[in-house]
Amino acid sequence: MLSRTADNLYWLARYVERAETAARLLDVGARISLLPSSHGYRSEWDSLLRASGTADGFAKKYGDPVQRNLESWLFFDRDNPSSVASCMTAARENGRIVRTALTTQMWDVLNTAFQDIRTMERSPRSEMALSRLTEWTMRQASLLRGAMEATHLRNDGYDFLNLGFYLERADNTARLLDVKYYVLLPSLDFVGSGIDNYQWTTLLRAMSAHRAFHWAYGGEVTAAKIAHFLILNPQMPRSLITCIEGANAHLDRLSRGYRRRTGAQDEGRAMLAGLAELRVEDVFEEGLHEFLTRFIREVAGLGGAVHDCYLSGDVR
Amino acid sequence: MTATFNEMFDGGEVRVPYARLDAWMREMPAELRQMKQAEAEQLFRRIGITFAVYGEGGDPDRLIPFDMFPRVFSGAEWARLERGIKQRARALNAFLVDIYGRGEIVRAGRIPAALVYRNEAYEKAVAGFLPPKGVYSHIVGIDLVRTGPDDFFVLEDNCRTPSGVSYMLENREIMMRMFPDLFRENRIQPVDTYPELLRRTLASVAPARCEGEPKVVILTPGHFNSAYYEHSFLADLMGVELVEGQDLFVEGDRVWARTTEGPKRVDVIYRRIDDAFLDPLCFRPDSMLGVPGLMDVYRSGGVSICSAPGAGVADDKAVYTFVPEMVRFYLGEDPILKNVPTWQCGRSDELKYVLEHLPELVVKEVHGSGGYGMLVGPKCTAAEVEAFRARILDDPANYIAQPTLALSAVPTFVESGVAPRHVDLRPYCLVGERIELVPGGLTRVALREGSLVVNSSQGGGVKDTWVLAE
Numbered sequence: 001m002l003s004r005t006a007d008n009l010y011w012l013a014r015y016v017e018r019a020e021t022a023a024r025l026l027d028v029g030a031r032i033s034l035l036p037s038s039h040g041y042r043s044e045w046d047s048l049l050r051a052s053g054t055a056d057g058f059a060k061k062y063g064d065p066v067q068r069n070l071e072s073w074l075f076f077d078r079d080n081p082s083s084v085a086s087c088m089t090a091a092r093e094n095g096r097i098v099r100t101a102l103t104t105q106m107w108d109v110l111n112t113a114f115q116d117i118r119t120m121e122r123s124p125r126s127e128m129a130l131s132r133l134t135e136w137t138m139r140q141a142s143l144l145r146g147a148m149e150a151t152h153l154r155n156d157g158y159d160f161l162n163l164g165f166y167l168e169r170a171d172n173t174a175r176l177l178d179v180k181y182y183v184l185l186p187s188l189d190f191v192g193s194g195i196d197n198y199q200w201t202t203l204l205r206a207m208s209a210h211r212a213f214h215w216a217y218g219g220e221v222t223a224a225k226i227a228h229f230l231i232l233n234p235q236m237p238r239s240l241i242t243c244i245e246g247a248n249a250h251l252d253r254l255s256r257g258y259r260r261r262t263g264a265q266d267e268g269r270a271m272l273a274g275l276a277e278l279r280v281e282d283v284f285e286e287g288l289h290e291f292l293t294r295f296i297r298e299v300a301g302l303g304g305a306v307h308d309c310y311l312s313g314d315v316r
Numbered sequence: 317m318t319a320t321f322n323e324m325f326d327g328g329e330v331r332v333p334y335a336r337l338d339a340w341m342r343e344m345p346a347e348l349r350q351m352k353q354a355e356a357e358q359l360f361r362r363i364g365i366t367f368a369v370y371g372e373g374g375d376p377d378r379l380i381p382f383d384m385f386p387r388v389f390s391g392a393e394w395a396r397l398e399r400g401i402k403q404r405a406r407a408l409n410a411f412l413v414d415i416y417g418r419g420e421i422v423r424a425g426r427i428p429a430a431l432v433y434r435n436e437a438y439e440k441a442v443a444g445f446l447p448p449k450g451v452y453s454h455i456v457g458i459d460l461v462r463t464g465p466d467d468f469f470v471l472e473d474n475c476r477t478p479s480g481v482s483y484m485l486e487n488r489e490i491m492m493r494m495f496p497d498l499f500r501e502n503r504i505q506p507v508d509t510y511p512e513l514l515r516r517t518l519a520s521v522a523p524a525r526c527e528g529e530p531k532v533v534i535l536t537p538g539h540f541n542s543a544y545y546e547h548s549f550l551a552d553l554m555g556v557e558l559v560e561g562q563d564l565f566v567e568g569d570r571v572w573a574r575t576t577e578g579p580k581r582v583d584v585i586y587r588r589i590d591d592a593f594l595d596p597l598c599f600r601p602d603s604m605l606g607v608p609g610l611m612d613v614y615r616s617g618g619v620s621i622c623s624a625p626g627a628g629v630a631d632d633k634a635v636y637t638f639v640p641e642m643v644r645f646y647l648g649e650d651p652i653l654k655n656v657p658t659w660q661c662g663r664s665d666e667l668k669y670v671l672e673h674l675p676e677l678v679v680k681e682v683h684g685s686g687g688y689g690m691l692v693g694p695k696c697t698a699a700e701v702e703a704f705r706a707r708i709l710d711d712p713a714n715y716i717a718q719p720t721l722a723l724s725a726v727p728t729f730v731e732s733g734v735a736p737r738h739v740d741l742r743p744y745c746l747v748g749e750r751i752e753l754v755p756g757g758l759t760r761v762a763l764r765e766g767s768l769v770v771n772s773s774q775g776g777g778v779k780d781t782w783v784l785a786e
Contacts (some may be wrong), residue, residue, distance in 0.1 A: 001575055001576050001577075002557055002559060002563050002573060002574065002576075003563070003574045003575055003576055003577055004562070004574070005557075006576045080751065085433050093539070094546075096539055098551075099538045099545075099548040099552065100548050100551045100552040100558055111362060112362065119356075132331060156576060160576075234536070256577075258576070258577050260468070260577070310576045311576070313562075313563070313574030314574070314579070315575070315576065316576045
């Protein structure tokens with residue numbers, strides 16, 4: 001497969017996953033802000049922007065974090081490269097470039113979503129509840145993944161799509177978890193309090209994992225259980241370990257198909273081995289935020305290795 | 317201008333090829349028609365068959381209007397057209413081989429040397445080079461208009477990279493999806509063999525030293541190009557890779573594609589970019605679209621380029637005048653398809669005639685395309701004619717003139733029901749080891765009443781084109 005084609009497939013998947021995260025962030029923010037809080041309305045949304053990595057851009061354009069502006073920024077704004085509209089447009093553009101490497105069903109999802117966004121952009125905002133926007137986004141992502149699972153050849157293109165999904169999801173789960181860190185940081189007194197639990201629960205809801213958590217753990221919601229769930233539980237589809245396992249599975253398929261092992265496989269395995277040995281106590285000892293920051297950096301490193309070994313076109 | 321030939325109704329009678337469409341047209345309720353039209357548009361948009369019109373603002377993904385009323389040829393009508401088209405495609409290729417070789421036609425005084433060798437499209441870089449199988453133009457798009465039951469004229473030849481074939485294929489797909497009954501009642505010859513024929517044609521001109529199955533690719537300028545949809549569509553249907561210049565590189569005496577598994581050799585490049593952009597080392601040094609060193613590999617027989625660099629000289633509007641002469645000179649046959657009489661404004665006696673008869677004539681730029689920068693005398697105001705006169709006088713050699721032909725008309729769905737609209741036809745002739753023509757082509761229709769300009773950039777639409785089995 002052409003390196004450029006592989007690159008487009010990989011980014012197509014990353015953008016769709018990223019759009020979904022933008023929607024999830026909006027959902028978390030809206031729910032957290034419904035709760036009275038001692039450190040005020042502002043910091044709640046602020047933490048969210050910081051987690052999405054777009055706080056500076058927002059401040060420059062809008063100044064104060066008012067909910068309506070946040071909705072604009074995270075959903076519609078083309079100046080925000082991580083907004084839902086930007087990501088879905090970029091995904092569709094990547095798809096358009098590699099139409100031949102996508103099934104009709106997958107293209108149909110991307111193209112229809114793009115037309116939908118254009119319609120939404122023209123509709124009055126008062127007619128669009130936030131929940132409708134976030135649900136729409138998650139539905140598009142599900143449709144694309146469903147179309148891929150049902151129709152895409154299990155070839156190398158499928159592996160690059162999945163690598164995109166898994167690496168982006170690993171990064172995004174870490175970022176969503178980090179929102180919680182930002183919210184809590186000002187005062188450790190809240191740990192274990194009612195507010196604390198409410199915030200953890202909201203985070204679970206935003207990852208569509210609220211009920212799954214209760215199935216898996218039951219009983220009291222604690223920080224340790226949640227950290228275990230989102231970082232180390234291989235049953236949880238968005239957990240960090242699941243994502244890295246998934247990325248490794250597709251890297252292995254590639255090395256088998258191409259009969260060649262590259263630095264990307266080595267990096268993937270090293271990351272997975274690190275997670276497999278990790279205990280939740282280790283995470284808290286290192287500091288959740290510190291751990292997540294390191295993890296996000298390592299995911300970026302693995303993405304870089306995939307780029308160098310397959311996507312750059314300089315493969316020899 | 318004489319009376320318009322209506323391809324369906326001849327003096328009140330329905331012509332035979334259209335016999336079954338008469339009832340179909342009369343029995344279709346207006347609501348159903350609107351519903352089907354909306355459905356067709358939705359299909360085009362969902363599939364993503366759009367073209368980009370630059371510099372006009374608005375929706376960059378525009379649809380070419382699709383008219384559901386098909387255009388029909390009988391088997392006998394087509395058989396004659398087919399002979400004429402293949403004949404012309406052979407002559408054009410013989411001409412190209414000749415002028416990059418010994419130049420017999422020039423030496424014989426049948427075409428002026430300056431017109432050939434000083435033509436902008438003449439590529440000195442390939443003089444003396446014979447492409448595999450002696451083919452320069454592998455896809456010849458010949459634009460035809462009709463003025464009577466047996467009268468067809470060639471408006472122009474397209475020897476480089478004629479576009480639009482994806483519409484021929486998609487129009488048919490969509491018609492079959494929407495009106496399956498029509499296809500049961502009429503015996504319509506299929507066109508969907510085109511991509512496979514194109515792939516075979518391209519593979520048949522692989523370089524002599526290519527071993528095994530030739531690796532064919534389509535070279536596109538990229539996804540911002542207005543015809544990108546067509547490039548990816550053809551790549552998909554042929555099962556070949558769609559590449560950009562940056563995906564290819566030259567090493568040793570071969571061309572390679574950058575893949576996830578390392579370099580893969582490329583044997584045949586169906587390029588959809590102009591000569592000037594193919595190789596920055598040979599042509600435009602600022603080209604970002606091409607592949608440095610490509611021409612050296614090409615000239616040493618390491619890769620085939622389709623159409624071959626330099627093919628454009630055969631479809632120049634001034635060279636056009638001499639195509640019937642080419643048919644006689646190379647094939648020793650009488651031309652089956654007629655040329656439209658053409659005046660070269662670069663010649664003073666012909667310029668004089670043109671200027672005297674401007675309100676009756678169509679005037680075009682020699683290198684123009686897309687229906688831009690042309691004058692349709694009878695459709696213009698006196699002031700417009702005068703403005704154009706000044707432009708011609710400014711640079712006469714840049715213009716040719718032709719009589720305004722009474723383009724045939726085909727019933728077309730319009731606001732008020734069904735009305736005749738003027739059409740042309742572009743069939744796509746494939747030239748490789750063999751010469752092939754699928755029974756069909758792209759019919760373009762001028763949707764505005766009375767308009768003779770069928771270009772999509774100027775309010776033209778497209779129709780499905782049927783050839784009936786005998």
